[in-house]
Amino acid sequence: MLFQFGLTVIIFIGVFLYYSIKLNDIGDVDNVTASKTNFKDIVLVKDTLVEAPDKLKAENFESKVDNREFKNKTSPIGEKYVKSDVEVTGPKINPNKNNFSDIGKKLEVQNLQPMKDHGDTNMRKKDVTQVQKKYPIHLAVVACGERLDDTMVLLKSALLFTSSPLMFHIFAENSLLSKFEEQINLWPETTRKKNGYHIYNLSFPNGDQKEWQSLFKPCASQRLFLPTLLSDVDALIYVDTDVLFLRSLDDLWHFFGKFNSTQLVALSPESEDSATGWYNRFSRHPFYGELGVNSGVMLMNLTRLRTSDWMESMLKFYKDFKLKITWGDQDLINIYFYYNPDQLYVYSCEWNFRPDHCMYGSVCKEAEVEGISVLHGSRGVWHSEKEPAFKAFHFVIKEFAIGYGDMKDLVKKLEREITKTKYTQCGKLSKLFTKQIERIANTTNNL
Structure with a gap:
């Protein structure tokens, strides 16, 4: 009995000494950390x-x-x-928790800081609402591979026809980062002072980065993660690199004001004709509506997307359907809105006019009335002879100098080049290509 009592006392004393030493160690670590931490020993993770x-x-x-x-x-x-x-100042957090978690958990991703930054950075802190634009229009694009030149022509078209200040968010692979900055620095000083840009490196979920980066077009799936990557931006327009604007981005931004209380995103239909539609004839997965939607021009209310299950759904749908999708991230977007149709606003094809709309005859009736507002050179038509009218338009915009040209002169060059393509079905609709730009030319002269 005496032996058992003594053994119990020894164990009790051992436990007491262990926890006493442990608490002292913790206190010492905190004191050392507090004394050594300064501005040269900290990094920014999710604004902390x-x-x-x-x-x-x-x-x-x-x-x-x-x-x-x-x-x-x-x-x-x-x-x-x-x-x-x-x-x-700010509380410390675990820097290891700034990446995507497993499916089913709350997704977190680092709030990216621009690698190259120009313009009033505080403008990013002043959110724009979906009803009224008070600050610069935010435009996002993702560029990899041989997409530098096409992206610069895209940005030029936005500048040429938009009077409001623009804020560009450019996501690119390492080899293109400095090249983008070099090209932007060639813009006239007045253009660079009026507009701003941020250049970011690519960021994909941990563990699946190569899969996401190579999904369909290089890096295009980056758009799926913009709500968390740009956590201080309220809303933006995302476009593929093979897009050209023929009209002010103010008019496209106006669609945010038409969203109802449940809508998160605006897209145009993938097709207007069931006889030639892709999704209704070939898709092996669910898709939105009768003919699906095209994701090349995408209005994103990032604030609403962040409060939805968008991010979790994208990872889940990729896991469930990755062997059945053909068009990568666009297919995942279609699957999402198949299950959440009330969250999508659909605008007309004039805002995403592609070769499909004219190669076999005119099928975009809205463009016949209003003209083409956004030209989408899908299928590589900027650099091939598949659709000469598209290629001609891209060439004229590429060669036109920002700040040194006349709008009416631009219209004449476009009409002259597109008229040469009237032997094609799209070329026969040349007036649709210049109708919106002619309207702008009637109200302003210099670009």
């Missing part, structure tokens, strides 16, 4: 400053606290960025 990993310590950082600017820093994903708005 956290202690940097050892390899990112003070020797790699240069801080300027007075103007809230950190230069030559390394972001939490290991990429450099030039400028960002940061708070100088």
Whole structure:
């Protein structure tokens, strides 16, 4: 009995000493961390400053606290960025929780900081509502591979026909980042002062990055993750790199004001003709409506998307249907709106006019009335002889100089080049290509 009592006392004393030492150790660690942490030892993760990993310590950082600017820093994903708005205080969080979690859990992703940044960065903090645009129109594009030139022509078309300030969000692979900045710096000074841009590296869910990046067109699936990547942007227009604007983005932005209380996204139909439609004839997965929708021109209310199950659904649908999808992220978008049709606003084909709308005759009736508002050069028509009218239009916009041209002169060049293609079905509709630009030419002269 005495032996058992003594053994119990020894065990009790051992446990007491263990926890006493453990608590002291924790206190010592907190004190050391508090004394050593400074602006040279922190990084920005989801708008919160956290202690940097050892390899990112003070020797790699240069801080300027007075103007809230950190230069030559390394972001939490290991990429450099030039400028960002940061708070100088804030609670610490676990930097390992800034990536996508498993399906079924709340998805989180790092709030990206631009790697290259130009313009009033505070404009990103002033949200635009879906009803009234008070600040710059946000336009997002994703470019990989040989898409630099096409993207620059796309951005030029937006600048040529839009009077409101624009904020470009350009996602690109590493090899293109500096090239985009070089090209943008060639724009006239007045254009660069009026508009802004952010350039980001690509970011995909951990573990499946290669799959997502190679899904259909290179990197196009990046658009699926914009709601969490751009967590301080309220709404934006996403477009493929093979798109050209023939009309002010103000008019396209206007559709946000037509959303009802449940709608998150606006898209145009994939087809107007069931006899030639892809989804109704060949699809092996669910799709929206009778003919599906095309994702090349996409209005995204990011605020609403962030509160929906959009992100979780995309990962789930990819897992369930990846062996049955043909058009990558567009198919996943169609599957989503098949199950959530009340969340989609559909606008007409004039805002996403593709070769399918004219190659066998005119099938976009809205364009016959209003003219083409957005030209989508799908199927590689910018650089082939498949549809000469599309190629001619792209060539004229590419060669036209921002800030040094006359709108009426641009219309004449477009009419002259497209008229040469009247031996094709699309060329016969040449007036549709220039109708909106002629309207702009009647109200302004210089570009």
